[in-house]
Amino acid sequence: MGEKVVEVKNLSMKYNLAKEGKISLKNYFKKVKNRELLFQEFWALEDVSFDVEKGDRLAILGLNGAGKSTLLKAIAGVIKPSKGTVKTKGKIVPLLELSGGFTGSYTGRENIFLRGAMLGFSTKYMEEHFKEIVNFSGLKDFLDVPVDNYSSGMKARLGFSISTVVNPDILILDEVLSVGDAKFKKKSFSKMMNLIENNDTTVLFVSHSISQVKELCDKAILLEKGELIMKGNVEEVCEKYEEIVNS
C-alpha cells in the first residue's frame, strides 16, 4: 500500500439555510441580537470516508448538488467539517473558482504577484516565472489593465496560468479545466497532464466531462445527495455514474 496523503473520516458538512424570506436590515440585526433567526439545517455531506494515496489521481463524480465542491473545500481547508476529520500531508494547491479571488482595482500584473504571495511564493520566485505565466495566459496586452475590466474568461485564464507555475504535492481541481475558449481548454488540459505526469502529484479532480476524467484519473468516488455510494477504479465508477445520468 502507498503512503496516505489524504484521509477523510466520517466527514459530514452542514449548511444553515436561512428561512426568513425577505426582512429589513433593521429586523435582521434585531433577530441576530435576540438569537431569533430561523435556519433550516441542510447536510451537504453525510458520513463520508475514504483515503487517497500519494500519486493517486482521484475523480469525484456526482450530479449537480451531490456535494463535490463541498468535499473539495473541506479537504482544502476552506471550510471546517461539521463532523468527522480531514487529514492531509504535503503542500496543497486548490484551484477552485479560478476567476474569483482577484483584487479588481489592481492590474493583471499586480494580481499575479498578489496571488503568488497568497500561495506562499516569494516575489523573486514570481519574477522568475512571470514571463511563463504571461505567455501561457495570452494576456500580455492587458497586463496593466485593472482586472475589473477583464471578462470572466480572461480572469479564469489568468488564474489558471498563475497556478501552472506552482509545484504542489496535492492538486485540487474543481471544474477548472473547462475555463476559457476551446483552444485554451485544450492547452490547459495538456499543461495539467504534463505537470501531473512529471511530478508524481496527487490529484483530486471534479469535472462533468467523463472523457477528461478517464484521461486524467485512475481512481474515482461517486457521491449521491451527500453520501459516498461507490469507490473504485475510474472505469467502473464512471460506468455507474453514467447509469445514474441516463436513468
Ligand SMILES: Nc1ncnc2c1ncn2[C@@H]1O[C@H](COP(=O)(O)OP(=O)(O)OP(=O)(O)O)[C@@H](O)[C@H]1O
Ligand atoms: N454556502 C452554502 N450554503 C448553503 N448551501 C450550500 C452552500 N454551498 C453549497 N450548498 C448546497 O450544498 C449542496 C452541495 O453543493 P456542492 O456545490 O458541494 O455540490 P456539487 O456536487 O459541487 O454540485 P455542482 O455539480 O452543481 O457544482 C447543494 O445542495 C448546494 O445547494
